[in-house]
Amino acid sequence: MKGWKLLFLLVVGGALGGRIPLAAQEGSDLLSSYTRNFLKSSSSTRIELVQSALADPRLASQVGPFCDFVLSFSLQYSDLLRDDPEQIALTTLVAQRIGDTGYVQAVQTLWRVFIVYRDTKVRVAILSSLAKLGRGDSRIIENLNQFLTNQNNLFRSGMDVDYEILSASIAALGTLGDGSSFPVLFSTMMTAYPEEYKKQAVQALGMIKGDYKKYLIDVIKKNPPLEKLAALNIAQERPSFVPADLGEIAEAALEVALSLYPVDPEEQRAVQDLRYRSVQIIRDNRWSRASTLVLKHFYQVQGDYAKKPEEKAHFLDAIACLGVMGSSEAASALSLHLGLINSTMERTGQFDREVLEAIINALGELGDKVAFDYLLYVGYLPYPADIKTLARNAMNRLRW
Structure with a gap:
């Protein structure tokens, strides 16, 4: 028996690689004594020894x-001990306590134990301590972000998640308050969890300080289509955002929406709504920096309207948005479409009043002389008098 204990001590002492010498180097005879006694103790007395150590002033x-x-011991022998109730209780105890010590050197050990031990109490205790010790540790925060992302994906795929661990993960990321967690917590808020966990995600989002404009743009760029749309809608409701903020967020949304071609019908609708809503916001806030993207959107909606007259409302929005872009490219695109309307009128005598009025008004707003010939030609065609007057007024606004 004595020979077995000596062998056990030598094996464990070597496997823990430097833990005991490090403690001795720190000059703590008491710490060295406790660690030696821990290695000598049986599984049934080990937790009592640890409790005594933690209570020793x-x-x-x-x-x-x-x-x-102790956590390193739990990790080293996890293959043998991770399902043992006494070892689980011991690991939970030290994982919980270490968070109150400020010993940030333990965060990687805590994370490795978290990965290996699947017990709920162990994991909740570790998450609680990581919330206290992991602030500013990008590696730990990235790991926590990825873990919560995986939980969200598992739940969406129809699998069960451990709600205690889910709640502790949300709380940890909220306490850590790192901006990189915003898209993950936003996604958690949008997942169909029971309401209490969605509310907890909202609270965690509120604990993250920093550049909310950047955070929402990150969601729009990284998250699924439905979440992108939700982020854009939330941006509109944030009273602290000035027109330039809303314009920049909508520009990012339009750029993303124009690049996506989802297969899923629900995601298709979300992408379309994202595109249409972002154009309205760009128009309302006169965000001319998005001119190139708005022009691309205009050509896409122009094609849609040619095939589906019911798309007219979106086409009118695109025309109005081009009208506040202040670019020659916008004026050229609208002038060419006015030329097409004039040609149709000349051949058939038919035109769409709403579209024609929208284009004339937009060209007047732009004031670019490229529109002159097209507006002038309106007066030579059998349009109603009010349309001709509208065209003359737009011509008077052109800059030479």
Whole structure:
């Protein structure tokens, strides 16, 4: 028996690679004593020893390294011990306590134990401590972000998730308050979890400080279509955003929407709505920096309207948006369409009043002389008098 214990001590001491010498180097005879006794103890007495160590006021300054030592033991022998109730209780105890020590050197050990131990209490305790020790640690925050993302994806695929662990993950990311967690928590808020967890995600989002414009743009760029649309809608409701903020967010949304061609019908509708809504916001805030994207959208809607007259409302929005872009390219595109309307009128005597009026008004707003010949020709065709007057007024606004 003595020979077995000695062999066990040598094996464990070597496997933990430097944990005990490090404690000794720190000059703590008491810490060294506790770690030696821990290795000598049986599984049934180990937790009592740890409880005594944690309650010993003489060890107060070394509780962090001691807990890290015990966690390393749990990790090293996880294949044998991770399903053992006594080891689970021990690991939960030190994982919870280490968060109060400020011993940030333990965060990677905590994360590795989190990956290996699947017990709910262990994982919740680790997440609680990571929330206290992981602030500013990009690697830990990235790992937590990815874990919560995976939980969201599992739930959406129809699999069950552990709600205690889910809740602790949300709370940890909220407490850490890193901006990189915003898209993940936003996605959690949009997932069809029970209402209490969605509310918790909203609260966690509120704990993240920083550039909300950037955070919403990140969601629009990275998250699924329905979440992109939700982010754009939320941006409109944020009272602190000035027109330039809304314009920049809508520009990002339009750029993303124009590049997406989803197969899923629900996502198709979300992308279309994202495109139409972003154009309205760009128009309302006169965000001319998006001119190239608005022009691309105009040509797309122009084609849609040619095939589906019911798309007229979106076409009218696109025309109005081009009218506030202030670019020669916008004026050229609208002038060419006016030329097409004039040609149709000349051949058939038919025209769409709403579209014609929208284009004339937009050209007047742009004031680009490229429109002169097209507006002038309106007066030579058998349009109603009010249309001709509208065209003359637009001509008077052109800049030479």
